[in-house]
Amino acid sequence: MAEPTGWEPVPRSRTFELVLDRIEEQILAGKLRVGDRLPPERELVELLGVSRAAIREALRVLEAQGVVRAKVGTGPDSGSVIAALPTAGLTQLLRFHLALANFPLPDVVDTRAALERSSARLAAERAAAGRATDQLTALGELLARMDDPALTREQFNDCDTAFHVAIAEAGGNRLMADLTIAVRNAVRHPLLTAFHRITDWPAAAATLRAEHHAIHTAITAGDAEAAGELMEAHIHRFHHEVALPALAADDED
Amino acid sequence: MAEPTGWEPVPRSRTFELVLDRIEEQILAGKLRVGDRLPPERELVELLGVSRAAIREALRVLEAQGVVRAKVGTGPDSGSVIAALPTAGLTQLLRFHLALANFPLPDVVDTRAALERSSARLAAERAAAGRATDQLTALGELLARMDDPALTREQFNDCDTAFHVAIAEAGGNRLMADLTIAVRNAVRHPLLTAFHRITDWPAAAATLRAEHHAIHTAITAGDAEAAGELMEAHIHRFHHEVALPALAADDED
Numbered sequence: 429m430a431e432p433t434g435w436e437p438v439p440r441s442r443t444f445e446l447v448l449d450r451i452e453e454q455i456l457a458g459k460l461r462v463g464d465r466l467p468p469e470r471e472l473v474e475l476l477g478v479s480r481a482a483i484r485e486a487l488r489v490l491e492a493q494g495v496v497r498a499k500v501g502t503g504p505d506s507g508s509v510i511a512a513l514p515t516a517g518l519t520q521l522l523r524f525h526l527a528l529a530n531f532p533l534p535d536v537v538d539t540r541a542a543l544e545r546s547s548a549r550l551a552a553e554r555a556a557a558g559r560a561t562d563q564l565t566a567l568g569e570l571l572a573r574m575d576d577p578a579l580t581r582e583q584f585n586d587c588d589t590a591f592h593v594a595i596a597e598a599g600g601n602r603l604m605a606d607l608t609i610a611v612r613n614a615v616r617h618p619l620l621t622a623f624h625r626i627t628d629w630p631a632a633a634a635t636l637r638a639e640h641h642a643i644h645t646a647i648t649a650g651d652a653e654a655a656g657e658l659m660e661a662h663i664h665r666f667h668h669e670v671a672l673p674a675l676a677a678d679d680e681d
Numbered sequence: 682m683a684e685p686t687g688w689e690p691v692p693r694s695r696t697f698e699l700v701l702d703r704i705e706e707q708i709l710a711g712k713l714r715v716g717d718r719l720p721p722e723r724e725l726v727e728l729l730g731v732s733r734a735a736i737r738e739a740l741r742v743l744e745a746q747g748v749v750r751a752k753v754g755t756g757p758d759s760g761s762v763i764a765a766l767p768t769a770g771l772t773q774l775l776r777f778h779l780a781l782a783n784f785p786l787p788d789v790v791d792t793r794a795a796l797e798r799s800s801a802r803l804a805a806e807r808a809a810a811g812r813a814t815d816q817l818t819a820l821g822e823l824l825a826r827m828d829d830p831a832l833t834r835e836q837f838n839d840c841d842t843a844f845h846v847a848i849a850e851a852g853g854n855r856l857m858a859d860l861t862i863a864v865r866n867a868v869r870h871p872l873l874t875a876f877h878r879i880t881d882w883p884a885a886a887a888t889l890r891a892e893h894h895a896i897h898t899a900i901t902a903g904d905a906e907a908a909g910e911l912m913e914a915h916i917h918r919f920h921h922e923v924a925l926p927a928l929a930a931d932d933e934d
Contacts, residue, residue, distance in 0.1 A: 444741055445745070448745065452777070455777060481734075481737075484734075484738065485737065485738055485741040486741075488697055488738040488739075488741055488742055489741055489742050489745040492698075492701065492742040492745075492746075493745075493746075493777060495777045524705070524708060524746060524748045531855050531856040532855075535854045535855055535856045535857065536856055538799065538803070538854055538857065539796075539799075539854065539856045539857045539860070541799070542795050542796055542798065542799035542857065543792075543795055543796070545795065546791065546792075546794070546795035550791070601788045601791055601792065602784050602785075602788055603784040603788045603789055603792045604788065604791065604792045604795065607792070607860070
């Protein structure tokens with residue numbers, strides 16, 4: 429039994445957070461590593477002295493974050509495994525935060541520009557080293573598709589997302605790519621709204637196409653400096669001169 | 682009673698994930714905004730046709746992510762409120778992902794350099810505009826504290842974290858600052874390990890101090906270009922020339 433001195437009773441509903449803390453301690457201390465199995469639920473109940481409901485709530489949080497993967501069954505193989513999962517949890521969380529406007533759109537844009545400038549530089553460096561050739565081919569194909577004037581604004585926006593994601597992937601930095609994907613997806617809806625408000629869409633699309641081709645050329649030429657500068661300028665120009673003013677106009681309606 | 686339109690019953694198991702999807706749909710569609718109350722648990726049970734346990738598991742995930750804040754009580758005021766919470770959930774999740782080595786340390790370092798280059802630029806721009814004066818004063822005080830040769834490596838590391846966080850805050854971009862804080866905290870432990878492996882610590886600390894002072898001078902002078910370049914070079918130099926080799930040496934032991 430725990431000695432009660434100096435310890436205040438825990439409100440029952442917050443117990444799962446304490447369970448989370450215990451598990452986080454083990455992970456940050458390196459005692460639980462990828463592939464390790466957590467003790468089964470009923471054993472965690474005994475080890476931590478909390479209810480099974482609290483354990484399950486904590487495990488669901490960790491599953492949603494991608495930190496553990498649930499194992500089905502109730503035998504000796506049951507329990508949850510520490511996972512090196514893809515960043516679905518991370519990108520979902522970023523989507524939530526951005527959707528709930530925790531962050532102003534201009535801040536998101538500047539963050540995007542910072543990340544994508546680096547991704548473009550890395551992609552150019554890898555291109556210069558003869559790597560990422562498949563991704564560079566895919567980039568070229570995407571640009572060719574975007575050159576089709578018959579594309580709707582939705583289709584153009586989807587290709588644009590794919591173009592930026594492909595550059596992040598070509599950069600080969602997984603964390604930067606994941607953050608870029610989350611941020612680009614988070615601005616997908618506001619960007620589409622902005623696209624629909626542009627009166628001379630063919631002219632706006634032509635400028636975007638020209639900027640994309642210039643970025644692609646710099647990357648395939650292995651010119652990291654130019655690729656980074658062009659990417660940063662492209663994102664800043666479009667958002668600050670086109671998208672944000674178009675979206676602000678709405679607020680005055 | 683809430684109008685049930687827009688809420689479809691959930692068909693099958695992994696039920697809490699489907700509950701999460703339904704709530705995410707409402708948020709991303711803008712139907713649930715910050716400050717809005719979710720229907721009480723028992724009402725969600727009816728609206729979505731799932732068990733109370735599944736609803737609670739989904740709510741715990743959203744609470745841990747900071748997306749909803751729990752409301753105590755069972756009366757008409759009960760239920761969870763959509764929150765614009767600080768990014769505790771986001772930074773915790775990043776800590777987990779980085780602790781579980783989902784991302785190689787060099788990738789984390791390059792991401793850090795990309796974010797902090799931009800933060801330093803923004804801080805300089807705000808300094809040039811006469812803003813962020815309190816944060817700039819705090820920066821100067823931190824540097825003065827770090828000049829004390831009696832500091833332990835732990836204390837130096839803590840001040841270093843505070844220095845980089847203060848610059849991110851001075852940049853005024855909340856998303857960039859939150860990502861910077863999460864990433865800097867994630868590398869806190871490996872950096873400290875590297876600090877302890879450095880044989881000529883006074884020399885290494887002197888170089889770090891000189892670089893910090895140069896960054897601080899560029900920021901207070903409002904020179905965005907120099908501040909960004911110096912920050913990027915500082916992070917790259919220390920990690921690639923000092924920390925990563927020191928940590929790699931361990932692997933050969």
